Amino acid sequence: MWKxxxxxxxxxxxxxxDDMERRILYGEYPPGSxxxxxxxxxxxxxxxxxxxxxxxxxxxxxxxVESSSGSGTRVSKRLLGVTPSLTPNWRAYARGGTFAPNLxxxxxxxxxxxxxxxxxxxxSGELSPDLYPNQAIQQLLREAPxxxxxxxxxxxxxxPLRETLVSFLDKQLNIRTxxxxxxxxxxxxxxxxxxxxxxxxxxxxxxxxxxxxxYSLPMFQSAGLRLFRIPVHENGIDPxxxxxxxxxxxxxxIFLNPNYQNPTGSILAASKRPRLLKLAxxxxxxxxxDDPFSLTxxxxxxxxxxxSIDAHGSVLYxxxxxxxxxxxxRVGWLIAPQTVVxxxxxxxxxxxxxxxxxxxxxANEFLRSGLFDRHIRFxxxxxxxxxxxxxxxxxxxLADKFSCIPAQGGLNSWLKLNQPVDDSKLxxxxxxRGVVFMPGTVFxxxxxxxxxxxxxxxxxxxxxxxxxxxxxxxxxxx
Amino acid sequence: MWKxxxxxxxxxxxxxxDDMERRILYGEYPPGSxxxxxxxxxxxxxxxxxxxxxxxxxxxxxxxVESSSGSGTRVSKRLLGVTPSLTPNWRAYARGGTFAPNLxxxxxxxxxxxxxxxxxxxxSGELSPDLYPNQAIQQLLREAPxxxxxxxxxxxxxxPLRETLVSFLDKQLNIRTxxxxxxxxxxxxxxxxxxxxxxxxxxxxxxxxxxxxxYSLPMFQSAGLRLFRIPVHENGIDPxxxxxxxxxxxxxxIFLNPNYQNPTGSILAASKRPRLLKLAxxxxxxxxxDDPFSLTxxxxxxxxxxxSIDAHGSVLYxxxxxxxxxxxxRVGWLIAPQTVVxxxxxxxxxxxxxxxxxxxxxANEFLRSGLFDRHIRFxxxxxxxxxxxxxxxxxxxLADKFSCIPAQGGLNSWLKLNQPVDDSKLxxxxxxRGVVFMPGTVFxxxxxxxxxxxxxxxxxxxxxxxxxxxxxxxxxxx
Numbered sequence: 001m002w003k004x005x006x007x008x009x010x011x012x013x014x015x016x017x018d019d020m021e022r023r024i025l026y027g028e029y030p031p032g033s034x035x036x037x038x039x040x041x042x043x044x045x046x047x048x049x050x051x052x053x054x055x056x057x058x059x060x061x062x063x064x065v066e067s068s069s070g071s072g073t074r075v076s077k078r079l080l081g082v083t084p085s086l087t088p089n090w091r092a093y094a095r096g097g098t099f100a101p102n103l104x105x106x107x108x109x110x111x112x113x114x115x116x117x118x119x120x121x122x123x124s125g126e127l128s129p130d131l132y133p134n135q136a137i138q139q140l141l142r143e144a145p146x147x148x149x150x151x152x153x154x155x156x157x158x159x160p161l162r163e164t165l166v167s168f169l170d171k172q173l174n175i176r177t178x179x180x181x182x183x184x185x186x187x188x189x190x191x192x193x194x195x196x197x198x199x200x201x202x203x204x205x206x207x208x209x210x211x212x213x214x215y216s217l218p219m220f221q222s223a224g225l226r227l228f229r230i231p232v233h234e235n236g237i238d239p240x241x242x243x244x245x246x247x248x249x250x251x252x253x254i255f256l257n258p259n260y261q262n263p264t265g266s267i268l269a270a271s272k273r274p275r276l277l278k279l280a281x282x283x284x285x286x287x288x289x290d291d292p293f294s295l296t297x298x299x300x301x302x303x304x305x306x307x308s309i310d311a312h313g314s315v316l317y318x319x320x321x322x323x324x325x326x327x328x329x330r331v332g333w334l335i336a337p338q339t340v341v342x343x344x345x346x347x348x349x350x351x352x353x354x355x356x357x358x359x360x361x362x363a364n365e366f367l368r369s370g371l372f373d374r375h376i377r378f379x380x381x382x383x384x385x386x387x388x389x390x391x392x393x394x395x396x397x398l399a400d401k402f403s404c405i406p407a408q409g410g411l412n413s414w415l416k417l418n419q420p421v422d423d424s425k426l427x428x429x430x431x432x433r434g435v436v437f438m439p440g441t442v443f444x445x446x447x448x449x450x451x452x453x454x455x456x457x458x459x460x461x462x463x464x465x466x467x468x469x470x471x472x473x474x475x476x477x478x
Numbered sequence: 479m480w481k482x483x484x485x486x487x488x489x490x491x492x493x494x495x496d497d498m499e500r501r502i503l504y505g506e507y508p509p510g511s512x513x514x515x516x517x518x519x520x521x522x523x524x525x526x527x528x529x530x531x532x533x534x535x536x537x538x539x540x541x542x543v544e545s546s547s548g549s550g551t552r553v554s555k556r557l558l559g560v561t562p563s564l565t566p567n568w569r570a571y572a573r574g575g576t577f578a579p580n581l582x583x584x585x586x587x588x589x590x591x592x593x594x595x596x597x598x599x600x601x602s603g604e605l606s607p608d609l610y611p612n613q614a615i616q617q618l619l620r621e622a623p624x625x626x627x628x629x630x631x632x633x634x635x636x637x638p639l640r641e642t643l644v645s646f647l648d649k650q651l652n653i654r655t656x657x658x659x660x661x662x663x664x665x666x667x668x669x670x671x672x673x674x675x676x677x678x679x680x681x682x683x684x685x686x687x688x689x690x691x692x693y694s695l696p697m698f699q700s701a702g703l704r705l706f707r708i709p710v711h712e713n714g715i716d717p718x719x720x721x722x723x724x725x726x727x728x729x730x731x732i733f734l735n736p737n738y739q740n741p742t743g744s745i746l747a748a749s750k751r752p753r754l755l756k757l758a759x760x761x762x763x764x765x766x767x768d769d770p771f772s773l774t775x776x777x778x779x780x781x782x783x784x785x786s787i788d789a790h791g792s793v794l795y796x797x798x799x800x801x802x803x804x805x806x807x808r809v810g811w812l813i814a815p816q817t818v819v820x821x822x823x824x825x826x827x828x829x830x831x832x833x834x835x836x837x838x839x840x841a842n843e844f845l846r847s848g849l850f851d852r853h854i855r856f857x858x859x860x861x862x863x864x865x866x867x868x869x870x871x872x873x874x875x876l877a878d879k880f881s882c883i884p885a886q887g888g889l890n891s892w893l894k895l896n897q898p899v900d901d902s903k904l905x906x907x908x909x910x911r912g913v914v915f916m917p918g919t920v921f922x923x924x925x926x927x928x929x930x931x932x933x934x935x936x937x938x939x940x941x942x943x944x945x946x947x948x949x950x951x952x953x954x955x956x
Binding site for chain 2: 022089132141142148190197310329337347352354
């Protein structure tokens with residue numbers, strides 16, 4: 001982000017006006033388009049609003065921009081001559097297409113995270129940077145020979161990585177599969193996007209968990225799916241609900257996160273799994289098993305995945321490196337029957353001609369080296385320690401104000417507050433105090449629930465973050 | 479691809495049966511799904527068809543598969559017990575969604591390329607592997623410090639790469655832009671996908687060139703766009719046609735490849751460009767400038783891009799490393815006004831949470847090092863030499879049977895055959911002789927045109943490839 005130079009002799013407002021003029025001439029803001037509001041730009045480049053007002057005045061005096069009361073400052077349509085320029089109406093174009101926006105509360109949280117780097121972040125369901133295998137990655141880049149072909153890749157992804165995954169998944173999770181059943185994706189998001197775009201049609205009914213991470217994904221809305229929700233209890237969903245949903249709404253697919261569910265951290269009881277699979281097979285409904293967290297299992301004993309006990313072939317399995325190594329690698333995998341893998345691979349070619357071979361090569365080197373095993377042990381310990389810190393802080397500072405079943409894996413703790421609370425007020429009070437979390441309503445739960453991701457804050461932030469949160473809660477109840 | 483071990487004591491058919499049984503049990507072929515046809519499998523694993531028949535017999539005897547006459551061999555539905563398994567009807571699911579298939583001729587060519595590695599390939603519009611900057615990539619991986627953050631990336635892409643691109647595009651192509659106007663994509667395909675998905679709606683009319691690479695992209699069909707075509711002459715399209723298309727069909731966007739157009743290799747005359755831009759601005763229609771080839775200009779003097787002379791802000795500029803470095807890197811860029819970039823970045827987050835940081839880091843190191851300049855000089859020389867070889871061979875072996883204006887950049891030569899010819903017969907005759915090319919009809923032209931990509935074959939294949947092609951043409955005219 002450009003910022004004015006405070007040591008320069010040129011006045012700040014003049015620097016801002018010059019920079020903005022350049023941006024306008026270079027097409028960032030074409031004739032007729034709106035400049036950022038004075039308040040927003042002032043925040044971004046860290047100057048007083050009055051300085052931005054002065055800069056915009058300067059541009060107005062030069063005839064580069066014009067203001068219409070109430071609607072902001074826009075680039076002059078007569079910038080290029082006497083007749084108004086009829087540049088495309090970019091705003092109208094940008095309103096087209098079929099992508100639904102994010103939930104307002106998620107947008108608000110993302111905005112805060114972008115603008116306030118110092119806030120204590122319990123909201124992002126992501127590892128903190130010191131939990132990434134930074135050294136392993138650097139070592140592999142430096143030392144592993146790069147022997148991957150630099151042309152377009154196989155539509156299903158880099159074959160050596162798929163072969164490594166066959167033994168990796170067998171060893172780590174007892175999942176037996178073949179290299180031709182694997183589609184390498186850029187992560188679970190792309191896997192889910194391909195599934196919703198290619199295997200379902202607008203109007204189709206699908207079942208998701210309640211609460212559910214899927215609820216927070218505008219992707220489901222964008223695809224025009226009708227979402228029906230199955231309550232998640234302490235031991236996961238009740239399989240029998242599948243049948244009644246099928247009878248009532250003809251659901252065509254079930255999205256589940258059976259191990260350390262996001263957001264509740266719960267586990268679908270092992271005893272329920274065979275029944276669930278049997279029902280799905282009898283009804284002919286695929287189950288999408290979203291499984292980002294199994295390998296984070298604190299005691300290294302994740303419950304057996306649906307995929308690993310699926311004799312009927314009803315499960316589409318979705319995994320990735322995002323939560324067990326680093327999200328920025330963008331490497332994930334989807335396991336499915338040939339018919340499905342081929343279809344999804346074909347559609348992905350139309351979208352982006354497939355993935356870069358570089359991260360796939362790197363992921364392959366990482367998974368087949370001893371470096372992954374060392375990393376995942378380190379990660380399990382760190383996550384288990386962080387969750388313990390979080391629970392200790394919660395118990396000390398919120399005592400009887402909440403209930404929470406400690407998770408046994410994953411990145412998230414799910415709290416029920418014992419008093420009624422207004423989610424968005426609690427969020428705003430917390431933001432004021434420098435801490436952010438995900439209100440349960442974001443995942444479709446009723447108000448009064450909170451998801452804390454304990455993986456993202458630094459160790460020393462866990463306690464002070466909960467202290468700030470406790471103060472926010474306290475302020476609300478006064 | 480698995481293949482039976484010919485040195486093993488176990489008979490071939492038994493090895494095949496065992497391998498297939500494993501694939502069935504591991505879910506590659508769930509109950510009720512079809513196995514590959516005997517002919518296809520025999521080709522893939524390089525055995526006689528009778529051996530595959532014997533293997534399938536074995537599986538049939540064990541009750542694992544069943545054959546219904548005419549419809550092939552399918553996995554038994556009773557595989558898992560007495561009652562038939564009601565696994566999801568994957569075939570029906572795979573028929574859902576909105577992705578149009580590739581043109582049959584393109585599918586045919588891709589299949590041939592997959593199965594016959596030794597064929598001389600004039601069809602793929604891609605660099606041959608020895609033209610990739612292999613050594614530079616290896617050197618950078620080994621030596622450049624990896625300092626990119628491993629978390630989720632900025633939705634617009636890795637900022638250091640965008641900053642490098644600002645000076646790179648200014649220096650190389652006189653394109654002046656700002657880092658906030660750039661969206662890093664995985665290549666032109668993703669840029670075009672985002673544009674068609676986010677800025678246009680089904681039923682919208684758009685203009686493309688005739689012939690045009692866009693015509694070969696099912697993406698346009700999948701998005702439900704109505705395509706209207708503007709003939710490409712020796713000096714590119716006639717801008718005045720835009721206006722009449724607008725009056726008649728209200729076209730909402732224009733897709734052009736002005737420099738070394740794919741497939742014709744033609745250049746939109748510099749004298750036509752200001753008029754085109756003026757018309758687009760007056761009508762308020764965006765021009766998508768697809769520009770994969772400018773930097774391949776054989777004499778390093780590409781015509782000034784539309785983007786570089788676009789004062790009205792009507793141009794969306796699409797570039798990538800695929801044709802000037804390596805397609806497997808999957809790094810491209812789109813330059814657009816803020817409103818558009820933000821919208822596309824947001825939609826891309828929904829599809830895949832953005833790009834891997836690793837290839838972006840690598841591309842940044844490559845572009846800002848001296849290695850790129852050295853590589854692009856080498857590439858220009860090589861391409862110019864290859865085209866010369868191709869033209870020499872054509873002149874020698876086809877003499878007066880064709881006409882062709884030699885390209886001044888890009889990867890393609892466009893031939894008009896002087897005699898009428900049946901495209902698909904010519905293709906089949908050529909395949910028989912071990913050479914493949916793109917018939918012009920694939921790009922929407924009338925029969926009798928041929929696109930030769932001279933970048934893909936090895937130098938020594940150029941002459942023998944044309945010889946085989948000449949023989950095929952000869953056989954057809956006999």
